[in-house]
Every structure is written in structure tokens, then in C-alpha cells.
Amino acid sequence: MRIYKILNNNAVIIRNAQQQEQVVMGRGLGFQKRPGDFLDKACVEKIFSLQEPGLQALLSELLQRIPAEIITTSDHIICLARQKIPSLHERIYLTLVDHLHFAIERHRQGMAISNLMLWDIQQLYPCEYDIGLASLELIAQEMDCQLPIDEAGFIALHLANAQLTGDMKITNQISLLMQEVLQIVRLKMHIRLDENTLAFHRFVTHLKFLAQRLLSKNGLLPGDIALQEMVQQSCPQAWNCAKTISKHIETNGHEKLSDAEIMYLSLHINRLHDRQAI
Structure with missing residues (x-):
């Protein structure tokens, strides 16, 4: 060579x-x-x-400005992740390396960033979150840097994103489905959606991953029956809205949502209603 x-x-x-x-x-x-x-x-x-196409050039660019030990540790994390998630797209080499570089730099400079979606990530992506926790241990061992628990959630999101093909047709389908769901929420809950609120961004992120699961047919989320019943009783309006969304999704040829998926939708919709009611 x-x-x-x-x-x-x-x-x-x-x-x-x-x-x-x-x-x-x-x-x-x-x-x-x-x-x-x-x-x-x-x-x-x-x-x-x-x-x-293009990924190799981007990786080359990253390697010129990022320390080799971060690349090595990122590769170890990806190898660990592939044992449980063999379908990871190769773009993970770019996104994870870039993220870890900035995360470690921020941490060493004393700049902590809270992951406000940590609870959602733990519930929605338990496998990816477990890998995120194991990744923090790897980083601590190999780089002598103990990142906060919030980073396990950020790593989990990168792993979740890397399970998609990035196909433009699927991207357009995801966008359309999200727009339709947002319109249902506006009409059923009588709210004006403020795109600058955390509740809105949490909901949109949830919708994005729900749409991805539906279109990639990776399976819908299981859940706790007792918790589902509690949410249905405490948030009846949001639950009915989520059921309407579920019916719309099924009518358009997608898999029927599980009660767990309806529960998570309800929780997000209820947050939106509490913060953005007209």
C-alpha cells in the first residue's frame, strides 16, 4: 500500500x-x-x-482537526454498538466523532450542557441509552474524561439517527407525516403551536422518531400497562387526540400504533396543551 x-x-x-x-x-x-x-x-x-459519496472526504476533513484518540475511542463505541445494532449507517463515524470531540472539549473547559430530553430518550430508546452509558465508561477509561450522564442521551440519539438510510423519499414521507400530525394536534387541542418552546421541540423530535419507526418497520415501542391507564385517565383530551392520530396513521397504510406509542404521544400533547393553550 x-x-x-x-x-x-x-x-x-x-x-x-x-x-x-x-x-x-x-x-x-x-x-x-x-x-x-x-x-x-x-x-x-x-x-x-x-x-x-462524500462521507470519505468528510471523514478525512475531521481527521485533520480531531485528535487520534477520539477517533479510536469513537470506533470502539461504534464496534460496541454494532453488537446490538448491526444496522448502523456508516454516517455514525462522522456524527459521533464530531459530537464526542466537542463534548470532551466542552467538559474540559467546564461548559456543561444539560440534556433536557434525557427522560424521553431513556423511555424511547432503552437499547441505545444503555450503549450510551457503556460509552461513558469507555471514554472514562480510554481518555480519562468522565462525561456527565446527559451525554449518554446525546450518544443514544446519534445511534438512533444512524439506524436510518437517509433516503430522500423516506425523509419526505417523514416530513409529510409530521406535518399531518401537527395539524391534527392544532385542531383537536385548539392550540397555537409555538416553535420556540422546549415542549414543541420535544414533540417534534418524538414525531420524527415515531415516523422513522413506522417507515423503517423497525417495530413500535412496548410499554407499562399500568402507566398507560394512568395517562389515559389523567390526560383524557390528549389521549383522545393521540387516538385520532393513531387512526389517521393506520388509515394511511401504516402499522397500528401500540398503546405505549399512544401513551407517549399523549404525554407530549398534554405538555403542549399546558404551555400553549389559546
Whole structure:
């Protein structure tokens, strides 16, 4: 293997037999090397070969400004995640690396950011959240940096997002479904939706992931029957609105929502109503 381009002391670009660019990492791999030099295979630790157009160039750009240890730890987290979520899209190498870089920098500078959606993430994405918790342990061990529990939620969201194909047709379908649901909420709950409120952003994020689950057919969420009954009794108007949404979704050819999905919708709708009633 010959070096095509040097990114830094620990990362270079090569071209394979098909003339496709690949990023190769290893400690000291690019030190005192020039394009055209042979690689020392004994120093190669990781080869990145991202297939989606543009991702390889973006990864190369990241590697030029982000420390190698963050790339390595991110790769360990992704390998851990793939054991439970084999369908992760390769864009996770970009989003997670970039996020961890800024998260660690913020933490070292004493800039804490609270994850206001932590409870929602724990309920909606328990598998991804567990991986997020394990990721914090990895980061602490490998980088001597103990990130706050909020970061487990942020990592979980990146993992949830990376389970989608990014297909434009699906993106448009998600957007349309979200718009239809928001219109139902406006009419049924008689509220004016304020896009600048946390309640609205929480609801939109929830809708986005609900739509993704429906369109990717990854399965709907299970839930606690007792909690569902409590929500139905305490938030009857929001529950009826969520049932209307469920009927609309089913009428349009999607999977019937579980009572757990209706419960989560109800909780978000009730928050919207409490904060944005006309």
C-alpha cells in the first residue's frame, strides 16, 4: 500500500485496487512520510472505507482537526454498538466523532450542557441509552474524561439517527407525516403551536422518531400497562387526540400504533396543551 495523502502523523489516505480512497489509521503512520511512500503494515490499526459519496472526504476533513484518540475511542463505541445494532449507517463515524470531540472539549473547559430530553430518550430508546452509558465508561477509561450522564442521551440519539438510510423519499414521507400530525394536534387541542418552546421541540423530535419507526418497520415501542391507564385517565383530551392520530396513521397504510406509542404521544400533547393553550 502506498500513501496517497497524509492527513496527520497518525492518519493517511490510500487508494485501493479500484482507485477508491480509504483512510488508514495507526500510531505514527504518517510521521516523516510523503505521498508515494509505502505504508508500514505493522502500524496499521484501522482502515475506514465509507461507501456513501462524500462521507470519505468528510471523514478525512475531521481527521485533520480531531485528535487520534477520539477517533479510536469513537470506533470502539461504534464496534460496541454494532453488537446490538448491526444496522448502523456508516454516517455514525462522522456524527459521533464530531459530537464526542466537542463534548470532551466542552467538559474540559467546564461548559456543561444539560440534556433536557434525557427522560424521553431513556423511555424511547432503552437499547441505545444503555450503549450510551457503556460509552461513558469507555471514554472514562480510554481518555480519562468522565462525561456527565446527559451525554449518554446525546450518544443514544446519534445511534438512533444512524439506524436510518437517509433516503430522500423516506425523509419526505417523514416530513409529510409530521406535518399531518401537527395539524391534527392544532385542531383537536385548539392550540397555537409555538416553535420556540422546549415542549414543541420535544414533540417534534418524538414525531420524527415515531415516523422513522413506522417507515423503517423497525417495530413500535412496548410499554407499562399500568402507566398507560394512568395517562389515559389523567390526560383524557390528549389521549383522545393521540387516538385520532393513531387512526389517521393506520388509515394511511401504516402499522397500528401500540398503546405505549399512544401513551407517549399523549404525554407530549398534554405538555403542549399546558404551555400553549389559546
